[in-house]
Amino acid sequence: MKICILYGSPRKKNTYAAVQQIKERLRLHEEVEFVEYILQKEPHDFCCGCYTCINGAEEKCPHAAHVQPVIQAMRGADGLIFATPVYVMDMTAQMKAFLDHTGYFYMVHRPYPEMFQKSALVVSTAAGAGTKDANASVVRSLKHWGVRRIYSCGISIFAPGWDAIPASRKRKIEKRLDCVTDAFWRSLGAKKRPTMHTRLLFFAMKQMQKRKKGTGADATYWKQQGWLDGKKPF
Template sequence: MKYVIINGSPRRKNTWKMVEQAKKNLNGEFEEIHLMKEKIPLCNGCFKCIVEGEERCPHRDIIQPIVDKMKDADGIIIACPVYAMNVTALLKNFLDHTAYFYHRPEFFTKKALVVVSTAGAGQKDVAKYIDETLRHWGVNKVYKITYACGGKDSLDVKNINEVSQKFARDVESGKLHNPKFGDIVFFNVWKAMAFSKDPIKADREFWFNNDLASHDFAPEVKLNIAKRLFSKVMFFILKRVMK
């Protein structure tokens, strides 16, 4: 198995210790990306990645190699401490650069592990935000490890082991889970936008060139009957709304 680790912390203390503990339960190769070292310029909000295509991002030379490593991996690990009750600026800047995945999701066959630590509070909200972002990217299943260390160099080893072992088994199984109803809604929102009267060109090309426009969800992920029907109904409604 191949895992890529996106480290959103500017240092290697509690959050990174949690990652190192989790790695002990994962069998495979690891690619570590420490965002502090990548020196990614601030996203300038030009919208080129969304409107014209991600290849038009002015920082593509830095962002694309990271994205390629995520696409090549079997499992994605995102690690981040809580800074001011949110993700670090390092991670937020990277996620801002990948905003086009909200319109054009690509990670339907991937599993992810989110690792968040805090000295005080906010760890569950930060993990939830990263989880929601990954699900908008299309990620099939997200596991979360959170820990409030109280400012001390300590670990909840039992919880880290339990969650990371579940993550490892899931990645190795190759099984793809049925998406949540909310994920199906967003899939159809962006799909319907590709059918709208005046669609974003990059979106329309993505949905049709990748044969997503003709499916109720990503073709690799098999929906049960209820969710397949739900997807069809949602698309019918959204397509009419966006005409």
């Protein structure tokens, strides 16, 4: 089992601690290989809006050398974990900067077939408020990638740090993390269809590609996949 983890911050504190517990829990179930990227430590760049990827040449993105290894690692993994602290009620800028580079494989463009077989777990930590919005922002992208099952867990620390959380509340947090990790793990082996939302979105995008009758990169890709002739990625 291979899991790709993306950290939205280089700070190895609250969010990192939550992920370490998730990793431990996963290891109880089976042997897992973790491929991890700390987005700020990896050289990364803001999308410059050149449209190179959207127009069909993602390998020529000016930041491809930094972005493509992460994307290819995700494609090769069974499951994905996105971990971000909440910064001003949302994911960190590092995480958003990475997600901006993934627009070309949104379902509206050229979705990767293997994304429809994957599960993801989104985890965020906040001092108090904002995990719901931060998780929702990340989840929205994953839905557009076609990820089959998406789980999320938001943790409000309400303490100066992870180690300062009172024991009784810490136990509750750990229980929630274990529960969501188990659900994520169970979904990795399951041969489930994507959610109705994903199937409807795929169907809508297929109709759009059919109507366009275009020769652009997206239209060519959809034709090559056989998706305009009834084949499905799930």
